[in-house]
Amino acid sequence: YPHRPYPRLLAHSGSEEQNPQPDQEYQRLPYSSSKRGSPGNKYSGCLANLTKEGSHWTGTRSNPLLSLHSSKFVSKRTACLIATGPSPAATEEPEMDLPKEIFLKDYKKPDYLFDTVDLEFQLGDEKTMVTSKIAVSPGNEGNSSPLTLHGCDLKLLSIKINGTELKSDKYTVDPRHLTILTPPAGVFNMEIVTEIYPQLNTSLEGLYRSTGNFCTQCEAEGFRKITYFQDRPDVMAKYTCRIEGDKTLYPVLLSNGNLIEQGDLEGGKHYALWEDPFKKPCYLFALVAGQLECREDSFVTCSGRKVTLRIWTPAQDLPKTSHAMYSLKEAMKWDEEVFGLEYDLDLFNIVVVPDFNMGAMENKSLNVRICLCLENICRQKFDDVLFINEQVFQSRLVLASPEAATDGDYAAILGVIGHEYFHNWTGNRVTCRDWFQLTLKEGLTVFRDQEFSSDLGCRTVKRIADVSKLRSYQFPQDAGPMAHPIRPLSYIKMDNFYTGQLLFLKYYALNRVYNNVN
Numbered sequence: 413y414p415h416r417p418y419p420r421l422l423a424h425s426g427s428e429e430q431n432p433q434p435d436q437e438y439q440r441l442p443y444s445s446s447k448r449g450s451p452g453n454k455y456s457g458c459l460a461n462l463t464k465e466g467s468h469w470t471g472t473r474s475n476p477l478l479s480l481h482s483s484k485f486v487s488k489r490t491a492c493l494i495a496t497g498p499s500p501a502a503t504e505e506p507e508m509d510l511p512k513e514i515f516l517k518d519y520k521k522p523d524y525l526f527d528t529v530d531l532e533f534q535l536g537d538e539k540t541m542v543t544s545k546i547a548v549s550p551g552n553e554g555n556s557s558p559l560t561l562h563g564c565d566l567k568l569l570s571i572k573i574n575g576t577e578l579k580s581d582k583y584t585v586d587p588r589h590l591t592i593l594t595p596p597a598g599v600f601n602m603e604i605v606t607e608i609y610p611q612l613n614t615s616l617e618g619l620y621r622s623t624g625n626f627c628t629q630c631e632a633e634g635f636r637k638i639t640y641f642q643d644r645p646d647v648m649a650k651y652t653c654r655i656e657g658d659k660t661l662y663p664v665l666l667s668n669g670n671l672i673e674q675g676d677l678e679g680g681k682h683y684a685l686w687e688d689p690f691k692k693p694c695y696l697f698a699l700v701a702g703q704l705e706c707r708e709d710s711f712v713t714c715s716g717r718k719v720t721l722r723i724w725t726p727a728q729d730l731p732k733t734s735h736a737m738y739s740l741k742e743a744m745k746w747d748e749e750v751f752g753l754e755y756d757l758d759l760f761n762i763v764v765v766p767d768f769n770m771g772a773m774e775n776k777s778l779n780v781r782i783c784l785c786l787e788n789i790c791r792q793k794f795d796d797v798l799f800i801n802e803q804v805f806q807s808r809l810v811l812a813s814p815e816a817a818t819d820g821d822y823a824a825i826l827g828v829i830g831h832e833y834f835h836n837w838t839g840n841r842v843t844c845r846d847w848f849q850l851t852l853k854e855g856l857t858v859f860r861d862q863e864f865s866s867d868l869g870c871r872t873v874k875r876i877a878d879v880s881k882l883r884s885y886q887f888p889q890d891a892g893p894m895a896h897p898i899r900p901l902s903y904i905k906m907d908n909f910y911t912g913q914l915l916f917l918k919y920y921a922l923n924r925v926y927n928n929v930n
């Protein structure tokens with residue numbers, strides 16, 4: 413850290429005219445909507461400050477750090493060409509396989525908006541059929557441009573526009589896109605049927621099946637492995653999700669929102685229909701199906717609504733979830749009292765499965781967490797030793813028994829359960845415009861979970877532990893080749909920004925600066 417003092421994290425502040433839009437979505441937070449939280453709410457103004465300051469988080473093309481990185485990148489490439497010999501033409505790959513760099517300055521609003529998305533999954537051992545019915549409306553008046561959808565590892569079975577099958581000369585498909593060349597003017601309905609193979613999906617993005625259970629991970633860009641879609645955070649829609657599967661193999665069928673219908677079908681199958689009444693980006697979509705059991709409890713919100721809480725795990729892990737349930741109820745209460753934020757649905761599910769690749773994920777009303785044991789780790793996609801250690805640590809984060817867990821484990825469970833719950837507002841209801849704003853949802857939510865842990869535990873001990881982590885993990889990263897500003901000016905693969913806890917720590921530290929918390 414002496415080589416990269418902390419204030420350099422702010423070095424990317426630049427001219428305002430290059431900032432495309434202030435983060436207006438963040439201004440909608442209802443700071444003091446609850447009866448418990450309004451008076452004397454110690455953070456009532458801090459989110460507004462963040463918005464104001466956030467609008468200045470911008471970079472310039474002449475940024476010295478950026479040009480340093482660019483020149484390094486170019487010279488590496490040149491060295492490689494010299495070493496391997498062949499001319500550029502001979503090494504040219506097909507255009508569609510070249511990674512594309514995405515720049516913040518190129519942001520454009522989507523040409524088309526999706527108002528509602530009705531998904532149907534027919535889960536099967538060999539293949540899964542996904543039907544997606546989308547109500548599309550033009551993003552701009554008089555828009556007639558082609559509608560380009562992202563897609564990856566999908567088998568397209570059919571496309572219908574307003575109920576009529578689309579002829580093959582009306583669209584194009586490549587390994588990453590489906591383009592509808594001349595969509596109708598005005599509002600229209602689109603129905604796309606795809607076939608996917610979750611049992612073969614080893615990327616652990618999109619829908620995959622592992623040790624018998626189906627599970628999804630869509631942040632950041634996994635939804636495109638489920639169906640063709642505008643897979644970007646500023647396309648927000650209301651979702652329903654109907655899941656159909658074998659009742660013996662998959663007795664539990666979960667998705668976002670509220671369960672509005674379920675029943676048996678012929679052939680030993682059953683179904684569940686879920687409805688999420690709030691608009692969300694597709695990276696928050698979730699589906700879990702399998703043999704799980706739940707611990708159930710309830711929470712009465714500040715306005716008197718009763719919310720059912722369920723923590724789902726494989727049967728053998730159920731006794732270890734009592735502290736997680738305690739943590740969830742404390743988090744719900746704390747968010748009402750301190751931030752004035754009340755939970756907004758009737759049901760909150762947490763799923764703890766051994767086959768999950770993100771540590772934890774804040775899908776709207778269906779948080780998913782990992783419970784790893786050592787032998788699972790080799791199957792994870794991470795190749796970073798430090799991060800693997802984090803994952804081992806995280807296995808103790810979710811499930812705790814007095815025989816094995818330490819005080820630190822109990823404290824960590826409290827923080828992690830709180831973190832994903834707090835995303836219900838900061839990230840899920842108040843959303844990011846694009847992935848360049850990852851810092852907003854993560855930094856603010858880490859800030860909130862650290863304050864939560866400080867309030868329920870010992871503030872001084874918590875602060876020492878946080879600073880220690882910052883010095884041990886964040887500063888070495890910032891002094892090495894993985895260093896990057898909290899809001900980059902470009903990226904090739906968004907997944908590279910999810911570097912364990914590291915990135916989030918820096919975001920959190922910056923939030924503390926904005927909020928003048930010592």
Ligand SMILES: [Zn+2]
Pocket residue numbers: 774831835853854857
């Ligand atoms: Zn988070």
